[in-house]
Amino acid sequence: MTTAPPPQPFAYLNAPKAELYGQVLTVFAQARERFIVHLRPEDVAGELRWGADGGAGTVPLEAVGGALEQLVEWGNLRADADTGRVTSVEDFHRARYLYQLTRHGQAALRAVLLYEEALGQRGQLQSVALADIAEQLGLLLVLAEQRDPDPVKAHLLLLQLADRFGSLADNAQAFMASLRRTIDFQDGDEEAFIAYKDRLVEYIERFIADLANRGAQIADLIGRLEGAGVARLLLAAARREASDAVPLGDGQEEAVDAARQTALTSALTAWENRWRGLTDWFLSRSSRQPSQAKLLRGAAVSAITGLVNTVAALNERRGGRTDRSADFRALARFFAEAPDDAAAHRLWRAAFGLTPARHLTVDAVTEALWQDADLPAATPWGEAPPLEISPRLRETGSYERRGAPNRVADRAPARQVLAELVEQEAEQTAAARARLATDGPVLLSALAGPNGLDAQEFRLFLAVLGDALSARIPGESESSAVTSDGTMEIRLKLVDAQELVEIPTVDGVLSGPEHVVEIIDLAPAGGRQ
Amino acid sequence: MNSGPPADVQAERRRAARALLAAPLLTTADEDFRLVRKHAAELAAWFTQETGWRLAVDAETARLFKSPSRLDDATRPARTPRTGVAFTRRRYVLICLALAVLERADAQITLGRLAEGVLTAAGDPALAAAGVEFRLEHREERSDLVAVVRLLLERGVLHRVAGDEEAYLSASANDVLYDVRRRVLAGLLATTRGPSTVTITDPDRRLSALTEEVSPDTDELRLRSLRHRLTRRLLDDPVVYYAELLEGERAYLASQRHAITRRITELTGLVAEVRAEGIAMVDPEDELTDVRMPEQGTEGHLTLLLAAHLATADGPRTVPELVDLVRELAVRHSAFWRKSAAEPAAAADLLTQALDRLTALDLATVDGQAVRAKPALVRYALAAPIIRKARSRS
Numbered sequence: 073m074t075t076a077p078p079p080q081p082f083a084y085l086n087a088p089k090a091e092l093y094g095q096v097l098t099v100f101a102q103a104r105e106r107f108i109v110h111l112r113p114e115d116v117a118g119e120l121r122w123g124a125d126g127g128a129g130t131v132p133l134e135a136v137g138g139a140l141e142q143l144v145e146w147g148n149l150r151a152d153a154d155t156g157r158v159t160s161v162e163d164f165h166r167a168r169y170l171y172q173l174t175r176h177g178q179a180a181l182r183a184v185l186l187y188e189e190a191l192g193q194r195g196q197l198q199s200v201a202l203a204d205i206a207e208q209l210g211l212l213l214v215l216a217e218q219r220d221p222d223p224v225k226a227h228l229l230l231l232q233l234a235d236r237f238g239s240l241a242d243n244a245q246a247f248m249a250s251l252r253r254t255i256d257f258q259d260g261d262e263e264a265f266i267a268y269k270d271r272l273v274e275y276i277e278r279f280i281a282d283l284a285n286r287g288a289q290i291a292d293l294i295g296r297l298e299g300a301g302v303a304r305l306l307l308a309a310a311r312r313e314a315s316d317a318v319p320l321g322d323g324q325e326e327a328v329d330a331a332r333q334t335a336l337t338s339a340l341t342a343w344e345n346r347w348r349g350l351t352d353w354f355l356s357r358s359s360r361q362p363s364q365a366k367l368l369r370g371a372a373v374s375a376i377t378g379l380v381n382t383v384a385a386l387n388e389r390r391g392g393r394t395d396r397s398a399d400f401r402a403l404a405r406f407f408a409e410a411p412d413d414a415a416a417h418r419l420w421r422a423a424f425g426l427t428p429a430r431h432l433t434v435d436a437v438t439e440a441l442w443q444d445a446d447l448p449a450a451t452p453w454g455e456a457p458p459l460e461i462s463p464r465l466r467e468t469g470s471y472e473r474r475g476a477p478n479r480v481a482d483r484a485p486a487r488q489v490l491a492e493l494v495e496q497e498a499e500q501t502a503a504a505r506a507r508l509a510t511d512g513p514v515l516l517s518a519l520a521g522p523n524g525l526d527a528q529e530f531r532l533f534l535a536v537l538g539d540a541l542s543a544r545i546p547g548e549s550e551s552s553a554v555t556s557d558g559t560m561e562i563r564l565k566l567v568d569a570q571e572l573v574e575i576p577t578v579d580g581v582l583s584g585p586e587h588v589v590e591i592i593d594l595a596p597a598g599g600r601q
Numbered sequence: 602m603n604s605g606p607p608a609d610v611q612a613e614r615r616r617a618a619r620a621l622l623a624a625p626l627l628t629t630a631d632e633d634f635r636l637v638r639k640h641a642a643e644l645a646a647w648f649t650q651e652t653g654w655r656l657a658v659d660a661e662t663a664r665l666f667k668s669p670s671r672l673d674d675a676t677r678p679a680r681t682p683r684t685g686v687a688f689t690r691r692r693y694v695l696i697c698l699a700l701a702v703l704e705r706a707d708a709q710i711t712l713g714r715l716a717e718g719v720l721t722a723a724g725d726p727a728l729a730a731a732g733v734e735f736r737l738e739h740r741e742e743r744s745d746l747v748a749v750v751r752l753l754l755e756r757g758v759l760h761r762v763a764g765d766e767e768a769y770l771s772a773s774a775n776d777v778l779y780d781v782r783r784r785v786l787a788g789l790l791a792t793t794r795g796p797s798t799v800t801i802t803d804p805d806r807r808l809s810a811l812t813e814e815v816s817p818d819t820d821e822l823r824l825r826s827l828r829h830r831l832t833r834r835l836l837d838d839p840v841v842y843y844a845e846l847l848e849g850e851r852a853y854l855a856s857q858r859h860a861i862t863r864r865i866t867e868l869t870g871l872v873a874e875v876r877a878e879g880i881a882m883v884d885p886e887d888e889l890t891d892v893r894m895p896e897q898g899t900e901g902h903l904t905l906l907l908a909a910h911l912a913t914a915d916g917p918r919t920v921p922e923l924v925d926l927v928r929e930l931a932v933r934h935s936a937f938w939r940k941s942a943a944e945p946a947a948a949a950d951l952l953t954q955a956l957d958r959l960t961a962l963d964l965a966t967v968d969g970q971a972v973r974a975k976p977a978l979v980r981y982a983l984a985a986p987i988i989r990k991a992r993s994r995s
Contacts, residue, residue, distance in 0.1 A: 395795075395797065396704045396787075396790065396795075397701045397702075397704040397705050398701075398795075398797040399701075399790060399792075399795045399796045399797045400697045400698070400700040400701035400704060400790075400796075401697070401698070401701045401722060401725065401797070402795075402796040402797040402799070403697040403790075403796045404693075404694045404695075404697035404698045404701065404722070404725070404728065405725065405727045405728060405731070406796065406804070406807060407690060407693040407694045407697060408690070408694045408727070408728050408731035408732070408733040409727075409731045409802075409804065410690055410693075410804055411804060412690075413678075413687070413689060413690055414675035415675070415804055416678075416688070416689075416690045416693045417675040417676070417677065417678040417679075417687070417688075418672060418673065418674060418675050418808060419693070419804075419808060420677075420678060420679050420688070420693060421669050421672075421674060421677050422669050422672055422792070422808050422811055422812050423790065423791065423792050423796065423811055424679075424789060424790065424791055425625055425665075425666055425667040425668060425669060425791030426624075426625055426626055426667075426679075426756070426789075426791075427625075427667075427669075427677035427837075427891075428622070428623045428624060428677075428890070428891045429622035429623060429836060429837045429889055429890070430677070430837070430838065430839050430890045430891055430892055430961065430962065431839055431871060431881075431882055431883060431884045431889050431890045432839050432840070432874075432881050432883045432884070432890075432894070432962060432977070432980070433883060433884050433885070433887040433890070433893070433894070434872060434874065434883040434884070434885055435885070435887075436885065439872065439885060442874075447875075449858070449875045449876075449877075450877045451876055451877060452876060452877040452878060452976070453876045453877075453878060453976045453977050453978075453979045453980055454976075454979045456874075456876060456980070458979065458980050458981060459895075459980050459981055461895055461905065461981070465895055465897070465902075465905070466905065467937075468902075468934075468936075468937045469897060469898060469899060469901060469902025469903075469905075469934065469937050469938065470897040470898065470902075470937070
């Protein structure tokens with residue numbers, strides 16, 4: 073064992089045969105786990121052979137020997153003379169050693185393992201951790217609401233919380249980093265990417281849901297805890313830690329007190345710091361300082377977007393037949409070489425196929441004309457009804473609105489029929505009125521005359537009689553009324569309520585007590601008011 | 602046909618089909634995108650069966666790869682949004698270069714970065730040989746780029762995040778940030794062959810090479826290809842004249858006319874105007890077109906009057922004759938027309954615009970100085986009021 077050079081236990085990492093050195097050291101590390109300390113070169117070679125699949129990666133004994141010597145030189149291993157029995161002369165003459173890990177070598181090995189582990193760590197977000205945190209915060213809240221919380225319970229709860237939260241934060245950090253790695257490998261291995269993408273999307277989706285649900289719950293609990301005085305619990309926990317940290321003993325009382333005070337302050341600061349970390353994680357201080365949870369959610373969402381873009385890019389690369397950039401450059405040349413603008417327009421239509429369809433129009437009137445005419449297919453355009461153009465458009469170059477205007481229905485004939493009807497009715501009424509009018513008072517029974525009342529007269533009479541009767545004040549025997557249209561007046565006087573008279577009409581016989589009636593035509597025939 | 606889909610489903614599908622015919626590339630920003638997506642399966646089946654056009658619909662875009670029905674149509678240029686000005690050769694070159702840059706770009710790009718990329722791409726010696734150069738130093742040159750960007754914005758290839766193009770026009774230091782919508786970008790090109798694989802130099806043959814489809818080798822496939830060609834023309838073009846068809850097409854259309862037009866009517870609601878000279882699928886709803894006739898306004902009115910004049914004239918007219926006519930009409934209708942239309946110099950310009958409309962609608966041809974009416978033009982013959990009255994329902 074030489075003492076001259078200082079140990080360089082990490083040197084092997086950059087050496088040309090780093091892989092072999094690594095394998096050899098791993099053999100030692102594994103042997104140590106089996107509580108074997110010394111290894112002969114043959115043992116190492118044997119282990120290496122055993123580890124390699126089917127002897128494919130067999131390492132010759134000489135190479136192993138060389139590696140061992142080199143590692144001894146760097147200080148990773150220590151070589152002790154092997155005093156065991158040998159079975160051949162050659163072995164006896166050869167320098168024989170037993171190897172074991174040095175302290176430096178061991179430390180370096182552990183460091184490298186840790187390093188690789190951290191590198192290989194796939195970030196993960198445990199929804200379990202979120203649930204645990206929520207649960208512990210709940211318990212803490214119960215404790216905080218007690219008047220005299222148990223410091224032991226508080227301390228233990230806070231410790232668990234810190235532990236859980238620490239692992240969550242570490243994982244989240246690793247997760248964000250690993251997301252970036254996956255999205256960055258746009259030019260990487262397609263198959264691996266495609267296999268990975270589905271799992272990742274699913275994972276991110278679950279995570280976002282968890283974070284959204286639990287995050288809100290946790291933020292709420294934190295708020296309530298701060299209201300319930302979480303500071304007391306933090307102080308209690310700090311006290312317990314401080315009392316642990318300073319062993320009571322022979323020192324002077326004052327110095328011990330001061331030391332305890334310092335320990336308490338630092339413990340309290342540490343706890344307050346952790347609490348703030350937890351708060352910042354789940355509560356946004358302002359829109360410019362979003363919470364970690366929010367940032368994480370944003371990162372996860374954009375990870376999905378990035379993923380989709382990567383997939384799209386991969387698909388596009390697969391679909392491309394020729395180099396499209398070269399295609400466009402070739403087209404640019406074609407356009408440049410086009411003899412005139414017209415040729416360029418034709419090329420544009422052919423190459424890009426983006427031009428709209430173009431069709432003549434027809435309006436409903438013209439279409440109907442064609443159908444009515446039932447044109448044979450051999451009709452020349454000149455003989456078919458042409459498109460109807462609105463006269464206004466033809467004259468002025470604009471129309472009120474697009475399309476043929478609706479035809480206004482001509483109602484003149486109908487109106488004439490109605491007018492005739494109205495006139496006829498008015499004439500009939502006037503005639504009836506003239507016939508019904510009496511020359512002075514007459515008996516009701518005598519009103520009808522020998523032929524009775526015709527339909528027109530009777531209708532009119534009923535109307536005026538109704539008006540007169542309704543105008544009569546109860547108990548009175550006389551009344552008079554003017555019809556609502558102001559064309560007739562009727563005066564009515566009861567003769568004998570017991571004597572019923574009959575008035576024959578075309579529609580039947582009207583009977584009632586005898587009256588004296590006088591009907592006056594206020595609008596004599598022809599002249600309407 | 603009594604077992605078709607319910608009326609409302611059919612109406613929705615009709616709207617979706619019309620939306621695709623009017624704008625073959627739809628994005629989520631378009632009103633009818635949802636309908637297209639809903640009826641994607643039926644529409645795709647129809648278009649494949651009847652036209653051979655592929656319909657690709659995903660969550661963000663709907664693209665009908667409308668391979669053109671004819672290659673000699675120069676009346677449908679790309680137009681700058683808002684102004685409606687047709688693209689020049691320069692702008693076409695620029696849009697292709699911009700697309701080449703975007704194809705290679707990240708998910709976001711600025712106008713300045715795009716301009717840089719275009720300048721680099723414009724260094725192609727083939728472009729210089731064709732006499733196209735870009736420096737983007739002057740306002741006019743920047744306005745070419747802005748026109749291109751606006752078209753891409755309109756089509757949904759780009760999505761503006763911050764800034765505006767107007768500011769960039771006044772000073773190139775004012776940059777604009779865009780999202781690049783790769784899905785839309787990926788659906789832009791509709792050629793059947795990648796242009797970079799086409800080595801032909803003759804412009805006309807280059808066009809057919811770009812759109813070439815597998816030539817049919819059985820009778821059945823030949824017939825199907827015939828049907829596709831005819832249906833495409835009927836779906837896209839205002840009039841299909843028998844005289845302009847090939848012999849085989851004409852014969853097929855004569856025998857299958859009814860079946861083909863009926864299927865188009867079922868899908869789109871367009872009505873077949875079948876005449877001795879040809880077929881026009883006309884639109885009773887007056888919406889499935891980019892050029893309207895009759896149309897209001899000075900140009901629309903002039904187009905109408907010009908149509909009446911050409912329809913009743915026997916034989917072709919010359920451009921100078923028509924310019925005189927326009928001047929006359931401008932005086933007669935000065936009360937209704939735009940003020941500037943009465944200026945003597947405006948006549949030639951107005952005539953060009955009116956003739957552009959008539960040729961776009963395939964109602965007239967302009968061959969050098971000779972303007973000829975095509976058969977369908979007489980459908981606009983403006984009948985005298987007396988005849989209208991005699992025909993009107995009583």
